[in-house]
Amino acid sequence: MRPGSAVRWRRGRAGRWRRAVCAALVAGAVVVPLSGAAQPRIPAPPPARLPAxxxxxxxxxxxxxxxxxxxxxxxxxxxxxxxxxxxxxxxAGPGRRLLAFDGRGAGLATEVLGDLAHAGRVAVLVPGSDTGLDTYGRFRAAALALHRQLAARAPAGTGTAVVAWLGYETPGTVSTSVATTGRAEAAAPKLRALVADLRRITAPGTGVALLCHSYGSVVCARAAEGLDVDDIALLGSPGTGTGTAAGLRTGARIWAARGDGDWVEHVPHLSAGLFGTTVGFGTDPVSPDFGARIFDAGDGGHGDYFDPGSRSLINLVRIALGETSEVTHD
Missing domain, CATH: 1.20.5 (Single alpha-helices involved in coiled-coils or other helix-helix interfaces)
Structure with missing residues (x-):
C-alpha cells in the first residue's frame, strides 16, 4: 500500500469509527430510558428574587x-x-456583571461583558453540552475573546456587549439527553425570556445576535419562532430538529458554519419521535437543503470557533456587528 493510500485508509477507518460511535449514542438514546443527568449535591442558596x-x-x-x-x-x-x-x-468578584446566578446543581449563570445599557450591538452566546459552573471558565474565555474583537472592530460610537448565557441545564456529551430535544425544549422559554430582558434594557434598534454552539443550536432553534433578534448563527451544530432554515419561522438571518476539524461532521443526521421527545436532529445545517447562509469557519475543531485570530471568530464578529456583506463564505 502506498504511503498516501495508507493515510487515506487510516482516515477513512477513523471516520467510520467516529460515525459508528455517534450512531451508537443515538441508538442508546432510543433504547435507554430518558432521564436527567445526575447533578452534584452541592449546597447553595436559591437564586435572588428580583424584578425584571x-x-x-x-x-x-x-x-x-x-x-x-x-x-x-x-x-x-x-x-x-x-x-x-x-x-x-x-x-462574585468585583466588577462581574451577573444578570442571573443559581449555584445549585451543575449551576447556571448569565454574565454580561461590556456596557449592556448603552450597547448598540449585543451578542448572546448559547453553549452546548457539558457546560456548568465547574466548566464555566472555558465558556467565559470564548465570551471574552468575542467581546475583545467586537469592541476593537465596532464603528466609533457604537457600544458593544456580550452576554454569556449559561441559562439552561446542558446535557452531558455522553448521555441520552444529548441526542434528544428535551433539554432544548425546556431551555427555549428561558432564552426567549432573556431576549425580552435585553429588549427592555437596551435602546430601540439595538442589534442582537444569537451565537449558538453545538447543542446550543438546538436550543436556539426551539426558541427562534418570532424571536426579536437580527441574526442566529449555528456553530458546529448536530442539527436543529427542523428540516430547513425557513422552518424556524423567524425573521432573523440564519447562519451556519462548521470547522474542517469538527467531529460533528460525523454525527448521523437522523430524527425520530420516541416517548414524547425527538431523538436526533435531522438535516445538517451546513447542507444546501437546510438553506442557511454558510460562512467560513476555517479548519478548527469543535471547541475552536472563538479562538482569537480564527476565521470563525472574525466572521462571528462581522455577523454580530451587522456587517453581513463582509462575512466570508465557504
Missing part, C-alpha cells in the same frame, strides 16, 4: 447576584468542594 431588570436597575441586579454567588462559594467551601467554591467566588 431595566437599564436603571442593572447595577442593583448585578450586585444582588454577586452576593448570591459569594454565599454559594461559602457553602461550597464548607461542603468541601474547593473547585466549585473557587468558581462561585470568581463570579
Amino acid at each position: 431588570p431595566t437599564a436603571a436597575t442593572l447595577e442593583a441586579t448585578y450586585t444582588a447576584h454577586r452576593a448570591n454567588a459569594a454565599e454559594a462559594s461559602r457553602r461550597a467551601a464548607a461542603h468541601g468542594d474547593r473547585h466549585r467554591a473557587a468558581a462561585d467566588r470568581a463570579l
Whole structure:
C-alpha cells in the first residue's frame, strides 16, 4: 500500500469509527430510558428574587447576584468542594456583571461583558453540552475573546456587549439527553425570556445576535419562532430538529458554519419521535437543503470557533456587528 493510500485508509477507518460511535449514542438514546443527568449535591442558596431588570436597575441586579454567588462559594467551601467554591467566588468578584446566578446543581449563570445599557450591538452566546459552573471558565474565555474583537472592530460610537448565557441545564456529551430535544425544549422559554430582558434594557434598534454552539443550536432553534433578534448563527451544530432554515419561522438571518476539524461532521443526521421527545436532529445545517447562509469557519475543531485570530471568530464578529456583506463564505 502506498504511503498516501495508507493515510487515506487510516482516515477513512477513523471516520467510520467516529460515525459508528455517534450512531451508537443515538441508538442508546432510543433504547435507554430518558432521564436527567445526575447533578452534584452541592449546597447553595436559591437564586435572588428580583424584578425584571431595566437599564436603571442593572447595577442593583448585578450586585444582588454577586452576593448570591459569594454565599454559594461559602457553602461550597464548607461542603468541601474547593473547585466549585473557587468558581462561585470568581463570579462574585468585583466588577462581574451577573444578570442571573443559581449555584445549585451543575449551576447556571448569565454574565454580561461590556456596557449592556448603552450597547448598540449585543451578542448572546448559547453553549452546548457539558457546560456548568465547574466548566464555566472555558465558556467565559470564548465570551471574552468575542467581546475583545467586537469592541476593537465596532464603528466609533457604537457600544458593544456580550452576554454569556449559561441559562439552561446542558446535557452531558455522553448521555441520552444529548441526542434528544428535551433539554432544548425546556431551555427555549428561558432564552426567549432573556431576549425580552435585553429588549427592555437596551435602546430601540439595538442589534442582537444569537451565537449558538453545538447543542446550543438546538436550543436556539426551539426558541427562534418570532424571536426579536437580527441574526442566529449555528456553530458546529448536530442539527436543529427542523428540516430547513425557513422552518424556524423567524425573521432573523440564519447562519451556519462548521470547522474542517469538527467531529460533528460525523454525527448521523437522523430524527425520530420516541416517548414524547425527538431523538436526533435531522438535516445538517451546513447542507444546501437546510438553506442557511454558510460562512467560513476555517479548519478548527469543535471547541475552536472563538479562538482569537480564527476565521470563525472574525466572521462571528462581522455577523454580530451587522456587517453581513463582509462575512466570508465557504
